[in-house]
Amino acid sequence: MERFDNIPEIALGWHREGKGAVLATVVETWGSAPRRVGSQLAISSEGEIEGSVSGGCVEGAVVVEAIEALEAGESRMLEYGISDGDAFAVGLACGGTIRVLVEPIGAVLPEAMLADLVAARTARQPIAYVVNPTSGARSLTADGFGTRFRMDRSGFEEDGETFVAIHNPPLRMLIVGAVHIAQALVPMARLAGYDPTLIDPRESFGSEARFPGETILHDWPDEGVASYGLDSRTALVLLTHDPKLDDPALEQALRSEVFYIGALGSKRTHAKRVARFEEKGYSAAEIGKIHGPVGLDIGAASPAEIALSIMAECTEVLRHGPQSGSEAPSEKAAG
Template sequence: MDRFDNSPETALRWYDEGKSAALATVVETWGSAPRRVGAQLVIGGDGRIEGSVSGGCVEGAVIVEALEAIDEKEARLLEFGVSDEDAFAVGLACGGTIRVLVEPIGSVLPEAMLRELVDARAGREPVIYEVNVETGQRALKRDAYPQRVRMDRSGFEEDGKTFVAVHNPPLRLIIVGAVHIAQALVPMARIAGYDPAIIDPRDAFASDSRFPGETILTDWPDEAVAKLGLDVRTAVVLLTHDPKLDDPALESALRAGVFYIGALGSTRTHAKRVARLTEAGFTKAQIDRIHGPIGLDIGAADPSEIAVAILAQMTAVLRGKA
């Protein structure tokens, strides 16, 4: 889903308040669409809405259909052909087709299933919502579709009737080292949808004045990452250049299933890092997960440019690009 879409939480809240609601989910779309497959719009029985399924060209029709679906207690699979002219008006290069699945809460999407989904998301547990658009069979699954979960990619299976919606926890970025690069990287990462946290036991670096409003932990790095927790939606970036600080967090990250590990330093510095980790008992396969020197090679020179290179590499790894 796009970043972290709160539509399921909103739908459940409205339902718990005694208001009817429906979830509209993009299940198929044109290549240059403003919303990805899996994006959601929640529609209240009183006409209120939150979220979106397009750049504005089909929302009105979806709302009308959703209100009718709520009244009739039925799911609807909608298909809209978007003309070149309408597509251009909402910022697209060309027209195409968008398909939207509308599911009223309670009558179609069971309240208990939605509640379980919301609880899993709150507990940072990846969960799959699977629906057969022909039979109407619905299920929540864990430890399923691992490639889709890793890629954060909802969509139809090859049978053309099983839609798989990936509900991942929000992306997190744990930065060890409250240095100049971190000051540039944190706001960039937040714009990209990450929830950042900075770890540095050095008070001169880890200060609110340097990172206003951000989560800062001044514990020793291995203790700090243990508090934060590490999972498949977490990226760990090591920026201190100091093995005493970097290595404890690095070893924790290597033992966990984080999707990205990057470590600042030259090729020589990384070779020394590899030697230390090998001596500590880590395998070559584990060590090869480290991106060091960190960031894509774009010729970055200053801290802001290095931050761009790091975020670009994180994105490439997250999306499965070499």
């Protein structure tokens, strides 16, 4: 998954400044294309660019086409690749081919529609931009395309005519318990594209010395979770073993849209957790959202290996959808 960018925001800003702006989007790739479908490049009438649609000189060719399209007030579908006879020159040395849709803001992509797209992104609301390059039909929707949203996968539908550009909020991971496993999990999560945040009221645990440069909330978990907010692009990982800290966070998460909930502890610990939440009136479906013991069963023993198992399970749920939960690494049986 690619890092979150602000290409639509930049294009909208240029347009509103009167510069004129174009969005170029990779809509299809074959072979070893350097950028994934959905990657974008913003171009102003003055030749300013932000973003990328390839790893080489395709940008230069796209800029020329984009400025011409802006002047003509029309969209264009561009194709580059090995068939051009100069694959090295366009940064597709491995024989890849890409198609790029060029859309001037205003004349082709309505300013109001782009503004709505930007507003949804700002509000952390998953949104899909749906366009038929042939007919010119365009729309925004948050409904349907469930698999595309989960997989962060833009692309053409089976009809070969409808292109869906997925705009998901950045992934976040909220970790309750600034313990030794968290020290390994935080950098792993960041490498995987998550924005991690720690919650632990125990300042000796959640210290700058133990987690240099990280966001740490010294709140009780129920207060920290409430202020942080939970949504469909958030994973919650509970690492304290202490019901006084874990349960208040769980109570909010079970009736939220978080895509992953993982809780450290042995099977015995998890059974007690399930019983507590049954007594509180939570349904079997709600309780079933908890992956406990947390992590895929990879035979993990060290804190780093357990953190790896958590990231693996979190990724599995994100990409494949909710599952019934997995057996835990062996060390967690001690919980």
